[in-house]
Amino acid sequence: MTRISNHLPTAELQALDAAHHMHPFTANDELARLGARVITGAKGVTLTDSEGEEILDAMAGLWCVNIGYGRDELAEVAYRQMKELPYYNTFFMSTHVPAIALADKLAELAPGDLDHVFFASGGSEANDTNIRMVRRYWDLLGKPEKKVIISRKNAYHGSTVGAASLGGMQGMHAQGGMPIPDIVHINQPHWYLEGGDLSPEDFGLQRARELEEKILELGEDRVAAFIAEPIQGAGGVIVPPETYWPEIQRICDRYDILLIIDEVITGFGRTGEWFGTQYYGLRPDIMTIAKGLSSGYAPIGGSMVSGKVAEVIGKAEFTHGYTYSAHPVAAAVALENLRIMEEERIVEHVKNEAAPYLAEKWHQLADHPFVGETKIVGMMASLALTADKSVRKPFASAPGTVGYMVRERCFKNNLIMRHVGDRMIVAPPLVMQKDDIDLLFERAVQSLDEGYKAVKDAGLMKTAD
Numbered sequence: 001m002t003r004i005s006n007h008l009p010t011a012e013l014q015a016l017d018a019a020h021h022m023h024p025f026t027a028n029d030e031l032a033r034l035g036a037r038v039i040t041g042a043k044g045v046t047l048t049d050s051e052g053e054e055i056l057d058a059m060a061g062l063w064c065v066n067i068g069y070g071r072d073e074l075a076e077v078a079y080r081q082m083k084e085l086p087y088y089n090t091f092f093m094s095t096h097v098p099a100i101a102l103a104d105k106l107a108e109l110a111p112g113d114l115d116h117v118f119f120a121s122g123g124s125e126a127n128d129t130n131i132r133m134v135r136r137y138w139d140l141l142g143k144p145e146k147k148v149i150i151s152r153k154n155a156y157h158g159s160t161v162g163a164a165s166l167g168g169m170q171g172m173h174a175q176g177g178m179p180i181p182d183i184v185h186i187n188q189p190h191w192y193l194e195g196g197d198l199s200p201e202d203f204g205l206q207r208a209r210e211l212e213e214k215i216l217e218l219g220e221d222r223v224a225a226f227i228a229e230p231i232q233g234a235g236g237v238i239v240p241p242e243t244y245w246p247e248i249q250r251i252c253d254r255y256d257i258l259l260i261i262d263e264v265i266t267g268f269g270r271t272g273e274w275f276g277t278q279y280y281g282l283r284p285d286i287m288t289i290a291k292g293l294s295s296g297y298a299p300i301g302g303s304m305v306s307g308k309v310a311e312v313i314g315k316a317e318f319t320h321g322y323t324y325s326a327h328p329v330a331a332a333v334a335l336e337n338l339r340i341m342e343e344e345r346i347v348e349h350v351k352n353e354a355a356p357y358l359a360e361k362w363h364q365l366a367d368h369p370f371v372g373e374t375k376i377v378g379m380m381a382s383l384a385l386t387a388d389k390s391v392r393k394p395f396a397s398a399p400g401t402v403g404y405m406v407r408e409r410c411f412k413n414n415l416i417m418r419h420v421g422d423r424m425i426v427a428p429p430l431v432m433q434k435d436d437i438d439l440l441f442e443r444a445v446q447s448l449d450e451g452y453k454a455v456k457d458a459g460l461m462k463t464a465d
C-alpha cells in the first residue's frame with residue numbers, strides 16, 4: 001500500500017515543495033527562500049509540523065475545520081463509501097443515496113424555504129452556479145435584461161473567474177481581466193476605517209442605502225441580484241453596524257431583485273446559529289455553502305435555493321454542472337459531519353459556552369496599546385492594529401506591513417492567527433474548550449507585545465496623514 005510518509009528531513013521537503021509546488025495566494029519565489037512550514041498531522045485544535053512543533057490552529061485551517069481535526073468517524077464513512085460507490089454522477093437522470101440523504105438533511109437545516117440544493121466542490125464553484133442561476137431565472141421569467149449582480153468592495157466570494165468577479169478584491173481583479181461584465185460593486189460597511197465622523201448606526205444605514213441608489217441608477221429592470229457575506233471573512237472579519245442588514249433586507253424586499261447570502265464561512269455554526277442568515281434574521285433566495293459543510297474533510301459546497309427560484313429553474317434544462325457535483329464520498333463525509341454537529345450539540349456549545357468566553361477574552365485585547373478596536377461574532381473575531389488609539393486611522397506604512405510583522409510573531413509562538421492588511425483575525429474550530437481559548441489568548445498577547453516592540457523598533461509606529 002502506498003503511504004505518503006514524512007521520512008525526509010524538513011529542508012528536503014521544503015526544497016521539493018519549492019521545486020514543484022505552486023502555492024495559492026503566494027509569491028512563490030519568496031516562499032522558496034523562506035521554506036514552507038510542513039504540517040504533518042493534527043488532532044482536535046492542534047497541528048503538528050515536521051519539526052515536532054505543536055501549533056494552536058485559531059483559523060480552523062481556512063475557516064473550515066469546524067468540528068476539529070482527527071475525527072475517525074469521518075475517515076470511516078469515507079472508507080465505506082469508497083468501497084460501496086466511490087463515484088457516480090448525478091447528470092443524465094441518475095442519483096445516489098449520499099446525494100439524496102445530504103440534500104434532505106440540508107433542506108431540514110437551512111432556514112425558510114431554502115429546500116433545494118445544487119452541489120459543487122467548493123464555495124467558488126457554488127458562486128459561479130449562482131451567477132448563472134440568477135441570470136437564468138430572470139431569462140425564464142421573460143426579463144433577460146435583468147443581468148447585473150451587485151456586490152461589495154472587499155467582499156470575498158472565491159477565486160474562479162466568476163467568483164473573483166463577484167468578490168471585491170482589487171488585487172485579484174488586477175490579474176486576469178476581471179470583473180466579468182455586469183457585476184458592479186458598492187462600498188462595504190467597514191466603519192472603523194471608512195466611517196469618518198458618522199456614528200456606526202448612521203454609517204450602516206448610509207452604506208446599505210448605496211444598494212438602493214445603485215438599483216435606482218441602473219434601473220430595477222437591469223438588476224438580477226445582490227450578493228453579500230453576513231460578516232465579511234477574508235476581507236478582515238468586518239462586522240457590519242447593527243443598522244446595516246435590516247436596511248439591506250428592506251431594500252431587497254422593495255425592489256424585485258434576488259438576495260444571495262454567501263454563508264461559506266458563517267454557515268454551520270460559526271455565528272452561534274446554524275447560519276448567519278438566522279443570526280441576522282435574513283430571508284435569502286439563495287445561500288452559498290461550503291467549508292464547514294464537511295468541516296474541510298472533503299471538498300464539497302453548494303447553493304441552497306428557495307422554492308420560488310427552484311421552481312422557475314426547473315422548467316427547462318439548466319445547462320450547468322460539475323463532474324463532482326454531489327460527489328458520493330464528499331456527500332457521505334458531509335452528512336457524517338452534520339450528524340456529529342447535531343449529536344454533540346456543537347452549535348449550542350458555540351452559542352452558550354465557547355463564543356461568550358472567547359468574546360470576554362478577545363475584548364480584553366482592546367486595552368492593549370497596539371489595538372484600536374476588537375470585533376467578534378460567535379467564533380470569528382478581528383482586531384485593528386493601530387499606531388494611535390485616539391484616532392481610527394491606518395498606519396503610514398503600506399497596508400499589511402505591520403500586520404505581517406505580528407503574524408510572524410504568532411507563527412513563532414505557535415499560534416495560527418492571520419492578518420488582513422493591519423487587522424488580525426481568528427476563526428477557531430468550533431469545538432474549542434476554555435483551556436484552548438486561554439492558550440489562544442496567552443499566545444495572542446505575547447505576539448502582540450513582541451509585535452508592538454518590533455514595530456516601534458522599526459520606526460513604523462506612525463499614523464497616515
Ligand SMILES: *Cc1c(COP(=O)(O)O)cnc(C)c1O
Nearest residue numbers: 122123124156157158264265290
Ligand atoms: C472561502 C470562501 C469562498 C470560496 O470557497 P472555495 O471553497 O475556496 O472555492 C467563497 N465565499 C466565501 C465567503 C469564502 O470565505
